[in-house]
Amino acid sequence: MYPTDKKNIERLNQLIDKNILNGSYSIDDICLELGMSRSQLFRLVKEETDLSTSRYIRRRRLLKGKELIETTDRKIAEIAYEIGVDSPQTFTKYFTEEFGVSPTEYRKNREKEPLLETPHEEQEVVVQNIVPPSPPVNETTPTATKQKYKYVALVVLLVVLAGVGLWVRHISKEGDNSIAVLPFKSNGDSEAALLAEGVTEQIHASLTTLSHLKVISQNSLELFKESKKTIPQIASELHVSYILGGTTTLNGASVRITMELVKASEDRVVWTKQYEGKANEFIGLVNKIAQDITQRFQLKPLQSLAAKSNQMPTANLEAYNEYLQGKQLLATRTKEKLLASLTKFDKAIALDSNFSDVYSCKAQAYFSLGNLSHIDLDSSFRMTEREALKSIRLDADNAQAYGLLAAVYRDEYRWEQANSTFLIALRCNPNDAQVNYWYSLMLRSLGLLEEAVKYSTKAVALDPLSPVILGGHIRNCSYANKREMTKAAIENGKLLFSDSFLYYWSTGYHNLETKNYSIALRELTKARQLNPSVKGIEAALVYTQACLGQTATAKAYLSSLPEVSDNYSYFAMVYAGLNDKKNCLYYLEKMATLGKIPTDVKVSPFFRFLRGDKRFDALLQRFGLRNVQLSN
Structure with missing residues (x-):
């Protein structure tokens, strides 16, 4: 050499x-x-x-x-x-x-020892009394008392989660396998409110790991945070058999958590429990709670729950509070709040660098910043991938991290990688509504419409009050020619989402699929009125007008549209409405030179007139969209 x-x-x-x-x-x-x-x-x-x-x-x-x-x-x-x-x-x-x-x-x-990676179905974990060592503190110091309180709050929360796992077995025995965990209320200051949110989140996270139990997404449940509706009314809207609610109360160095499980059909409380921890007697208290729960149900937690149900994501309450505040900011999806959430997440990591969920939330923030065009999309994907991988290294069962990683692979047309990563995410958490929905969108793009409907149906069941998920489900059913399912989804949405542009956008696309152009025009017009800032709606509306013979309107739109790469898909759509293959393919090929292709180009009603065209087939082949076969 x-x-x-x-x-x-x-x-x-x-x-x-x-x-x-x-x-x-x-x-x-x-x-x-x-x-x-x-x-x-x-x-x-x-x-x-x-x-x-x-x-x-x-x-x-x-x-x-x-x-x-x-x-x-x-x-x-x-x-x-x-x-x-x-x-x-x-x-x-x-x-x-x-x-x-x-x-x-x-x-x-x-x-020469048993494998470290024992399959979940072969594991057996028994809930035992939790007796953690008391941290060395000076009880006369206010700071020390506060730190001891934080430690106690986490321990109590661990035991609460263990108790929840036990009565879930009780629910499944009765055959009623659906539940909603309402946001816990708090009696106290902002710290109490954060603890209430933390209790809700951890109970919900534990329950979602059970494949046989339908657990409603927290997105839908947020709508009932201040609701005056009765338990039966809420359960009816969510299509669940049980509702779990509760209250957290802080009083100095003590925390009290009261929980109540209601069988909705009878509006009857079937289980209630109060937990209370004090700094100077928490060991005895924790033992007593664990003993009471074990004696009450005489059950072990389910095997699939055991790995998650008794684990707090961090032992540092200060880090946990920063994480919860970051999640609140993350939910707003504005640029300012998304950037602020990253600051909160970084503070949480500084306090606990092994906090897996924080890294997955950072990945979510970067993913949202890119998809909302607040930062460069490629940079967004790289940062999302980086943070998701960090999360997975710390927790190989983090469904959110796998889901975000898969979403990046999907948006980069890395279909096989996306598919295998989505399946891992769903094995980690089959009840994650967002992952089920994202996977359905990928399957739709690939033309695997039967499978797409299967996963979006589950996503709707898990998050029934999300206009985004219902809208995507309507399109899946429509493209798959599931007429009755499409009709049912549209009727359900009419009651829930009459003020959502997403609903009318999807019903408009359904009517484009069925060539009911007059109705499509009406629905898309409503969508644009509700949200005039979405350029894709306007382009779909002009496409519809072109299909109805309004050629002058379509050509005027094309003349007004700047010749920039962000608009290539809109040019292609409107030329499709004018039945102009040459120009439609010209702009699709211009997109392709940039490594992009319109979402759902294979199944979209806009480009169906190109199906069978050799140039169109070549485009599909270039992005791996022909003769798709995915490994399970």
């Missing part, structure tokens, strides 16, 4: 190691940093290693994975993502090809 070649191989190794977390780090990126062409790099690697460049990079990643298996007890899934492999399944496949044995077998052979 010549000195220059040796130096370049060393630089190559450094670049691979430096970017090992980044699964999308490409040969082109390496060439740019080394100042080589792809052919020069290929010759260098081939001559020195007898491997192609891509195989050499893969081997380097696999050697790092092998090292982590040897030196750490991290799960195989965590190691896969830590070395930049898109899924545990892909890691296992490559590892076996490289070393002749699977990662788990390699670990087993090295340690």
Whole structure:
């Protein structure tokens, strides 16, 4: 090996190691940093290693994975993502090809002990009395008392979650497997309100890990935070059998949590419990609560719940408060509040750098900033991916992080990676409404409409008061030619979302699909009136006018539209309405040169007149949209 070649191989190794977390780090990126062409790099690697460049990079990643298996007890899934492999399944496949044995077998052979990664269905966890050691504090110091209070609040919350897991088994025995956890009320200051939100969130998070239990999304439940409706009325709107509510009260260094479970059909309280913790007697109190719950139900938590139900996401209440405040800001989706949420999340990380949920929330903030055009989309994707991977390294079962990672892969047309990552997210949390919905959108884009309807149906059941999810479900059903399901979804939406532009946008698209252009025009006009800032609605409206023969209106719109890349899809839509294949394809191909294609181009009513055209088929092929087959 010549000195220059040796130096370049060393630089190559450094670049691979430096970017090992980044699964999308490409040969082109390496060439740019080394100042080589792809052919020069290929010759260098081939001559020195007898491997192609891509195989050499893969081997380097696999050697790092092998090292982590040897030196750490991290799960195989965590190691896969830590070395930049898109899924545990892909890691296992490559590892076996490289070393002749699977990662788990390699670990087993090295340690001669039972596998560290015991499948969930083989695990059994028994809830025991929780007796944590008392932290060393000076009880006469106000700060020390406050810190002890914070510690007590977390311990009490842990026990509450354990109790919730036990009565869930009671619910499932009766055959009523649906529940809504209403936002807990608080009697106290802003800190009490945050604790109430934390109790609600943790109970909800625990319940959503159960595949057999329908747990309504917190998005729908926020609408009932100050509601005067009765329990039966709320349950009827949400289509659930049980409602869980509660109150948190702070009094100095004490916290009291009261919970009540109501069987909605009878408006009858079937379970109630009060928990109270004091700084000077919390060990005895925690023991008593655990004993009472165990004696009351004489049950173990369900196996699928055991891994999550007794775990607080952090032991640092100050970090937890920053996290909750950040989530409140995140929900607003304005640029100012999204940026402020990132500041809150960074404070939480400074207090507890192992807080997985904070990193997934940072990923959500970056994803929203990009999709709302507040920051560059590519930068948004890279930061979303970075924070999601950090979250997964800390918690290999973090469904939100996997869901965001999958959404990035979907928006980058990396269909196979997106599919496998969505499926991991759903295995971690089958009751996540957003992940079910996002997955349905990807399946729709790929033309897998039966599967899309399946997942959007579940998303609607989990988050029945979301106009976004219902609107997407209407389109899925319409494109799949599910007439009765489409009709039912539209009727349900009419009662709930008559003031939402999203509802009329979707019903407009349904009528475009069925070629009822006059009705589509009416619905899209309503959507534009409710939200005139959405350019996509205006373009769809002009497309409809063109279909109705209003050629002059369509041409006037085209003349007024600036010739910039953000508008290429709108040009294509309106030219489609004018039945102008040449110009429609021209703008679709201009988009394609930028690495983009309109969402749902394969199934959208706008471009159905292009189906079968060779140029259109070539576009679909370029973005992996022809002859789609996904692995399960």
